[in-house]
Amino acid sequence: MLAAMPDSAPSPLSAGGVSPRTGGDACPGTLRLHRADDGALARVRIPGGVLSADRAEALLTAAARFGDGELHLTSRGNVQLRGLGAGCGGELADLLTDAGLLPSPAHERARNIVASPLAGLDGSPSLSTWLAELDRLVCSSPAAATLSGRFLFALDDGRGDVDALGADVTLIAEGPEGQGGPNGQGGPGNSEGSGRSEAALLRIGMADEVFRIPAADAPRAALLAAEAFLRAAGDSGAWRVKDLPDNVRADLVSTIRSAAAATGPAVHRPRPRTAAAPLPGPHGTAAISVDVPLGRLTPAQWRLLTETARRYGGELRLTPWRGIVIPFGAGQDEVAKALHALDEAGLITAPDSPWTGVGACIGHPGCAKSLSDVRAEAGAAVGPPGRLPVYWSGCERRCGHPHGEWIDVVATPDGHRISHVRGERRDPPATVRDDPTALTAAVAAARA
Template identity: 80%
Template sequence: MLAAMPDSAPSPLSTGGVSPHSSGDACPGTLRLHRADDGALARVRIPGGVLSADRADALLAATTRFGDGELHLTSRGNVQLRGLGAECGGELADLLTAAGLLPSAAHERARNIVASPLAGLDGSPSLRPWLTGLDRLVCGSAAAATLSGRFLFALDDGRGDVDALGADVTLIAEGPETALLRIGAEDEVFRLPAEDAPRAALLAAEEFLRAARGSGAWRVKDLPDDVRAEVARAVGPTAGPTVHRPRPRKAAAPVPGPANSTAAISIDVPLGRLSATQWRLLTDTARRYGNELRLTPWRGIVVPGPFAHDEAAETLRTLDAAGLITAPDSPWTGVGACIGHPGCAKSLSDVRAEAGAAVGPVGRLPVYWSGCERRCGHPHGEWIDVVVTPDGHRISHVRGERRDPPAAVRSDHATFRNDPAALAATVAAARA
């Protein structure tokens, strides 16, 4: 059995090591702001996507006071604040610390943890002990402070939704007493007691850091095969026997609408951008019921209940009227985009406007629009990839790690820009 977790959490704004990659790892945080064309950007890590109503209020206060007044959801269930003044960093950190959103200055970019959003709400096991335990362990580890801002932990309740996201370290609930530990994308997973799972996940991350020292690797997938095997061998004797469990190919987001009858409601957010009015509606709803929001890795939000049937229906009608996605037949279902122009200097087009102009019947596959080849925030699994290049829009079908030849390419970018109907038709055909 692994050693017991520490009895107490680290003190606020505890200090720790500095990442050896810090000069090259440009992932923003709340203490390291990123310069964008629309102002500075802060990324607030929300482990497991779990927010109390009071902490959600604090995020709204932060963007209202310092930013563009909107909340931007990420593909890891975190929140970005955009349009920040360049000199607001200290005051922003003070506000987030007071709200409990910044427990460790040294670890704030390392707290990348996604979790199954419906865990404990539809008959699946609760992941809260793992989530609080792992976050506490990460914040208490000097080594973990050196993790790249790209390194990702995933906590899966057994349904395979976040296991499919390709995290660096994944914990999977196998039963009340048993967990599985996956390192990278390996099909061989370790079986161990559920109570030992958070410490095993941290150990895997620390072993990755030792193996990656001097290699420039940010994530487990960046390691050579033999080095990944070394990490597994180091964790194995402590974790337990291995079993074969292939990683799911498709990451299934919660379906917008009621969840498990009325145990919760789920909504999606068009392009991941929430106005102050929409955010207040959601936090007010949370305060009336479970006092919690769960941000999903698919730029959606789950509001735990329970709700009476008529209450759930009325709440969904109100959220739908506010412009949120409350049913799977919404034209916005499965549509995503990076921030694009003018917010990003590298973007070659206003892809959010293009995505909006191309919204139509729900497609079989999700579609993601990127303003440049970096494809920031793109989904995982299978999707239609629309990338703006200097020569036009490249539209490809992506299946996991494989990309099919472009389904459609226009060499004249201006043609599509002046003919949004043609672009929309091409994308719709690819999604179908």
């Protein structure tokens, strides 16, 4: 699988102004802005995608005050602000710090944590304890401050959704006697009355083996794994576990197994190959889920989502599939009313929407490297939902592409290249030259 790269041109900006790029990891943050053709770009890390209504309002204020007013969701459940002025970094950092969105300036790009968006809402284990503790540990580790902005932690409630994303360090909730997933009763913070000790599973990179560790020790084990990776990577320039040579990666796994106090031998548990996003719509009366067309939210849409969260659940959960889950504390009538309002605002509230599964990078004119306006092309090609998601990229970097199985559409100098991706494998591509009708038909056929 090709690695995702930031939607930006190469020149970084610091909070105090412009500085030349010196090489290395160029992932943007909130203190290290990046140039794009539509202005500077900031990426705000939201660990686990969990946002209180107050913090969501602060992000909207930042987008309106310093940027183009819109908020863009990323494939890691983070938020990007675009169209920023080059000199706004200091004021932006102050605003985010006051809102509690920047607890450690040294670690702001290292707080890459995704979590199962429905955790604790549909009978699955809650991950809130793990999430808070892991974020605290990362922010208190001097070594973790040197992690690449691409290094990823994943917290999975047992259903396998974010386990499929191929994170560098994954924790999987496991209940008594191996129970877990949406119908399991175990997991972090859910042991009272079980009469049995619970465990977590620790996966390093994309290995098919996991280690069982005590659930209470899971966040610290995840941090130990990240610090061990940094020592193993040394000066090699590896940003992620998958970048390590095979022998180094094998030694790393052995080292982590000992450091994390694994309770037994490795357990064979292949990583899920498809990352299943929560379907848009109601999830009983416990939550509602919406997808965001191309991950791009207008101020009015963001304000409505924030007001809905404040009224019914108190928080928003941004998903790695550019969607939003809102925990709900009301009956069916209120669920239907909220979904209707969100649908009227242009959000995806049902799985049969033509926009379901359609994604794209920022494209032209926002990105100088893009060869076409892929967002407009994706919109023009929208039709009946297909079996597979489709992602449109303006260049070979494929910024923000999905994982698992998907249809890859890439703009090239010779036309649009379409291929079917299955994890690490890719079918022979077909190229459609400048013919919008043929392109729409080819994408629809590939998705079906």
